Amino acid sequence: MELDELRQMTAPDLRVKEREAREEIFRLRLKLRTNQLDNHAGYRRARRELALIMTLLGEKARGETVTTKKKAG
Template sequence: MELDELRQMTPADLRVKEREAREEIFRLRLKLRTNQLDNHAGYRRARRELARILTLLSAKTRGEALKEKKAS
């Protein structure tokens, strides 16, 4: 998924994507350990996508917290 697409998502949507990415990583890791995974690059790509999602989710939640703090 493109980074711009992820940036436009709401925190709730990012949490859904996070859960999907974690499930995909789990399936790929299982295939990797049982020698059923042909393309190891997919596992690496999935891990990086999860990291991007978590980074954006963290930034958005911090940004919302700062806005609430300034409003008080």
């Protein structure tokens, strides 16, 4: 999911996405440990998405608004 889409979500919506991401990580980890996972990149992607969601939830809890930096050049 794109960063802009996640930033537009409300905190309750992000919590739902967090729960879904945690469930997906659990399923992928189970497949990984039982040697049924062919593509390890999906596991890494799911972990990164969860980290992003948790970061955005923290920002919303603190009331921060983070703007994206544009590269000069």
